[in-house]
Amino acid sequence: MEKAFDFLREYKDVAFGTVENGRPGLRVFQVMLIKGHTLYFATSPRKDVYRQLMDNPAVEILGMKDNISVRMSGDVKFDVPVDIQKEIYDTNAILSDLYPSYDAMVYCHLDVKGIDYYDLTPRPPLLEHYEL
DSSP: OHHHHHHHHHOOEEEEEEEETTEEEEEEEEOOEEETTEEEEEEOTTSHHHHHHHHOOEEEEEEEETTEEEEEEEEEEOOOOHHHHHHHHHHOHHHHHHOSSGGGSEEEEEEEEEEEEEEOSSSSOEEEEEEO
């Protein structure tokens, strides 16, 4: 299971899937911070994704590089402490290019319920599934 989190520490860009009116919606997000088994994200409170998450917190993410993919699913929560919000803003340079300060954004964390780690390199391919 740890190799799935290690993978996302190195390859931060993920497809981020939400649900609206029973329909899936995808966009690319960056994993802004990982602490233990908690993934943190940031977005604008004006974006559709924020409204979608408020209506339905169910999320699935997928990251892929070369022959390895990592998928995680669960629910997001918006109870991110201010010190973690500031850490995310201060350690991700792209955010200061897009937003004037840390409090111009909303922050959430993914309460991971399921993980799939899939590696096509070995024969047979390796699939590891974890339920938390």
